Amino acid sequence: MRVGAFTLGLGLIVAGARADEALRNEVCAGSYERAQLMMKNRKLIDAGRELDACLANCPGALKRDCEKWSAEQTHALASVELEVRDEKGMALRAARVEVDGRALSPDQSLTSLTIDPGTHVLRVTVLGRDAQEVTVALSAGEKARRVAVVFASMKVLPPSPPPSPSLLKAPRKRRIPATAYVLGGVALASTIVGGALVLHGIAKRSELASTCGVNGGCSPSELDGVRAEWLWGGIALGTGGAAFGVAALVFALTPPQGAAQVVPAHAKMPTPYGFWVSGTW
Numbered sequence: 001m002r003v004g005a006f007t008l009g010l011g012l013i014v015a016g017a018r019a020d021e022a023l024r025n026e027v028c029a030g031s032y033e034r035a036q037l038m039m040k041n042r043k044l045i046d047a048g049r050e051l052d053a054c055l056a057n058c059p060g061a062l063k064r065d066c067e068k069w070s071a072e073q074t075h076a077l078a079s080v081e082l083e084v085r086d087e088k089g090m091a092l093r094a095a096r097v098e099v100d101g102r103a104l105s106p107d108q109s110l111t112s113l114t115i116d117p118g119t120h121v122l123r124v125t126v127l128g129r130d131a132q133e134v135t136v137a138l139s140a141g142e143k144a145r146r147v148a149v150v151f152a153s154m155k156v157l158p159p160s161p162p163p164s165p166s167l168l169k170a171p172r173k174r175r176i177p178a179t180a181y182v183l184g185g186v187a188l189a190s191t192i193v194g195g196a197l198v199l200h201g202i203a204k205r206s207e208l209a210s211t212c213g214v215n216g217g218c219s220p221s222e223l224d225g226v227r228a229e230w231l232w233g234g235i236a237l238g239t240g241g242a243a244f245g246v247a248a249l250v251f252a253l254t255p256p257q258g259a260a261q262v263v264p265a266h267a268k269m270p271t272p273y274g275f276w277v278s279g280t281w
Contacts (some may be wrong), residue, residue: 051073134147198234
């Protein structure tokens with residue numbers, strides 16, 4: 001049993017090692033082939049990634065080839081030192097840099113750029129300003145090429161001029177018409193009188209109910225007096241409510257004063273006779 005388990009474990013280890021070696025060989029062959037193609041097409045940045053994979057996975061002669069190509073790639077790469085400033089020469093901080101439309105990743109420097117030789121379009125963005133583009137042609141192996149990107153100074157807009165005095169409307173005032181005052185007085189008086197009559201009628205009814213109402217001996221004149229007070233009290237209260245409503249309507253329909261008035265403006269005007277006339281309109 002122990003011999004069988006040992007044999008099985010050893011077999012698994014050997015199989016795993018073979019699978020790992022097969023994967024490394026596959027990665028080596030792919031990176032070796034792609035690195036040659038990219039070096040030939042002068043895509044040196046992309047070739048660098050393939051050469052790193054080749055150096056990590058290829059054995060013997062293949063690895064030595066990749067070491068040679070890596071040295072050639074490093075020598076042929078170009079680099080740019082980017083200077084971003086305004087018209088006065090003050091340094092600015094770039095917020096975003098694009099090379100041929102491809103934005104640099106956050107972990108890359110925005111001032112020291114390593115790029116392929118050839119012609120490139122650099123687009124630089126600074127917060128609060130319009131993006132600027134510059135075209136640069138780099139030779140193979142050209143290092144630390146200084147490229148200046150100049151941004152225009154920020155324009156400060158002048159404050160808006162105040163409105164013309166002749167266009168300023170005078171404050172609108174709403175007056176209370178005399179009719180509204182009269183109707184308001186009528187409404188108040190009617191409400192007071194009506195309320196007094198109704199309350200007096202209620203008190204009178206309670207008095208009659210406790211005296212002659214016990215044995216049903218209240219005279220018709222006494223009962224009519226209570227009904228009359230309630231009737232006239234109700235009429236007075238209704239009149240007061242109607243007067244209040246009409247007064248509010250009259251106030252609401254009264255146009256504000258000064259709606260069509262404007263503050264006059266002082267100005268000068270030339271005349272056909274060679275002199276000027278000034279005045280207020």
